[in-house]
Amino acid sequence: MQLSRSRLYAGIAALSLAAACGSDITGPTQQGDVVALSAAQVNSLDSAVTVAVNTNPGNSDMRTLLDSALTVLGAGVQARQIDINTDVTTAPLLFVGIHRTFTHASGGSFSTWTVVGFDDPSHVSTLMDLGGFAQAGSTPPNSVSGPIGGTVGNARFFQIAPGGATTNWIVSSGTESFVSDSVTVGGACPGFKPIANVTCTTETMHVHFDLHAAGSTDGNAGARHASALTDVDVPTMRLDYHG
Numbered sequence: 001m002q003l004s005r006s007r008l009y010a011g012i013a014a015l016s017l018a019a020a021c022g023s024d025i026t027g028p029t030q031q032g033d034v035v036a037l038s039a040a041q042v043n044s045l046d047s048a049v050t051v052a053v054n055t056n057p058g059n060s061d062m063r064t065l066l067d068s069a070l071t072v073l074g075a076g077v078q079a080r081q082i083d084i085n086t087d088v089t090t091a092p093l094l095f096v097g098i099h100r101t102f103t104h105a106s107g108g109s110f111s112t113w114t115v116v117g118f119d120d121p122s123h124v125s126t127l128m129d130l131g132g133f134a135q136a137g138s139t140p141p142n143s144v145s146g147p148i149g150g151t152v153g154n155a156r157f158f159q160i161a162p163g164g165a166t167t168n169w170i171v172s173s174g175t176e177s178f179v180s181d182s183v184t185v186g187g188a189c190p191g192f193k194p195i196a197n198v199t200c201t202t203e204t205m206h207v208h209f210d211l212h213a214a215g216s217t218d219g220n221a222g223a224r225h226a227s228a229l230t231d232v233d234v235p236t237m238r239l240d241y242h243g
Contacts, residue, residue, distance in 0.1 A: 033080055033081045033082070034078050034079070034080050034081075034235065035078060035079050035080070035081060035094060036078045037073060037078075037079060037121055040122075041121040041122050042070065042073050042074070042121065044121055044122045044123070044124070045066075045069065045070070045073075045118065045121040045122075045124050046066065046070060048123070048124045048160060048164075049062060049065070049066040049124065049127070049160070050066070051163070051164040052158075052160045052164040052165075052166045053066065053164075054164065055163070055164030055165060055166065056164070056165075056166050059166065059168065061129070061156060061168075062127075062158065062166065065116060065127055065129045065156075065158070068098055068114050068116050068129075069096060069116045069118065071098065071237070072096040072097070072098055072116070072236075072237045073096065074191055075189040075190070075191045075192045075200060075237050076189055076190035076191035076192070076202075077096055077189065077202055077235050077236065077237045078096075078235055079094035079095060079096050079235065080094065080095055080096075080233070080234060080235050081093070081094050081095075082094075082095050082117075082228070082232045082234070084117075084226055084227060084228045084232070085225075085226070085227045085228070085229075086224070086225065086226035086227070087224055087225060088126055088128065088157045088159070088169075088224045088225075088226055089119055089125070089126040089159070091119040091120065091125070091126060092119065093117045093118065093119055093126070093128070094117065094118055094119070094121070095115060095116065095117045095232075095234045095235075096115075096116055096234065096235055096236070096237075097113065097114060097115045097116070097205040097207070097234040097235065097236035097237070098112075098113070098114045098236065098237050098238075098239065099111065099112075099113050099178075099180045099203060099205060099236050099237070099238045099239070100112045100113075100114075100238075100239045100240075100241065101140035101238070101239070101240045101241065102140060102241045103138070103139070103140055103240070103241065103242060104138065105138050106138070107137050107138055108135060108137075109135070109136055109137065109138055109139055109140040109141075110133065110134065110135040110136070110140055110141070111133070111134055111140040111141050111142070111144070111180075112131070112132065112133050113130075113131065113132040113133075113144065113178035113180070113205065114129070114130070114131050115128075115129075115130040115131075115178075115205070115207055115234055116128070116129055116130075117129075117130075124160060125159060125160050125161070126157075126158070126159055126160070127157070127158040127160070128155070128156070128157055128158070128226060129155060129156045129158075130153070130154075130155045130176060130207070130209060130211070131153060131154050131155065132144045132152060132153045132176055132178040133151055133152065133153070134152070135151075142179065142180045142181075143177075143178060143179040143180065144177070144178055145175070145176065145177035145178070145179075146175065146176070147173075147174070147175050148171050148172065148173055148174045148175065148176065148211065149172075149173075152176070153175075153176035154170075154171065155171035155174075155176065155209070155211050155226075156168065156169060156170055156171060157169040157171070157213060157224055157226065167216050167218065167220070167221050168216060168217045168218070169213035169215070169216050169217070169221070169224050170213060170217060171211045171212065171213045172212065172213055172214050173212045173214075174209065174210045174211040174212045174225075174227075175209065175210050176207075176208075176209045176211070177206075177207065177208050177209065177231075178205060178206075178207055179205070179206040179207075179231075180203055180205055180206075180236070180238065181203055181204060181206075186201055186202035186203055186204075187201065187202060188200065188201055188202075189201060189202055189237055192237075197241060197242045198239055198240065198241055198242070199239070199240040199242070200237060200238065200239055200240075201238045201240075202235070202236065202237065202238065203236045203238045204233045204234070204235065204236060205233070205234045205236040206231040206232075206233055206234075207228065207231065207232055207233075207234050208228050208229060208230055208231050208232065209226070209227060209228055210225075210227040210229060211225060211226045211227065212224075212225045213225070
């Protein structure tokens with residue numbers, strides 16, 4: 001599934017920077033636990049992760065994770081601060097999501113879900129990436145749940161040090177659940193630039209998870225976990241691919 005998701009991200013990643021740079025917001029706007037990031041914060045998030053990507057050229061997951069976050073934020077979807085149980089960081093985390101649906105009338109329609117979590121976008125040091133995949137008949141499914149691994153779900157944690165050095169954990173056990181409302185899909189994405197055969201709307205993704213990584217990929221850091229055992233609502237960009 002990882003290769004499939006990477007190809008999907010590449011097709012729309014360029015949208016994010018154009019939309020973000022077009023914003024004239026000069027400071028963050030906070031409405032309860034929903035946060036509209038300023039253009040400066042989005043650019044800072046981009047710059048910090050780009051430095052990390054360049055410092056770790058073999059880690060393509062960092063690039064696709066950044067592209068996912070910027071695509072959502074560039075399309076005008078706001079981030080939400082969500083309290084989870086984790087030892088990856090003590091900082092508050094903001095979350096955004098992407099739900100992609102691919103319709104094939106002859107069968108084999110499928111959906112992917114991506115949830116990105118990050119701390120202070122002006123000085124980002126923590127990133128989380130949760131992913132889900134489900135396939136059905138002629139109609140893309142609106143939910144998936146199951147264990148990490150196989151074709152259902154995967155997740156990673158990242159810590160970024162000053163200068164771009166990155167510690168990476170691949171989640172090896174646990175469960176994930178992604179549910180998208182099939183009826184209460186919101187309006188059009190305000191910052192989305194039209195693409196042929198693609199419709200962008202906003203929705204709420206209901207997510208819960210219990211994730212465990214045995215240790216970092218370089219062997220220099222121990223186990224980490226993250227969990228939200230009851231549903232949390234993540235602001236989401238829904239992309240429906242037709243034809």
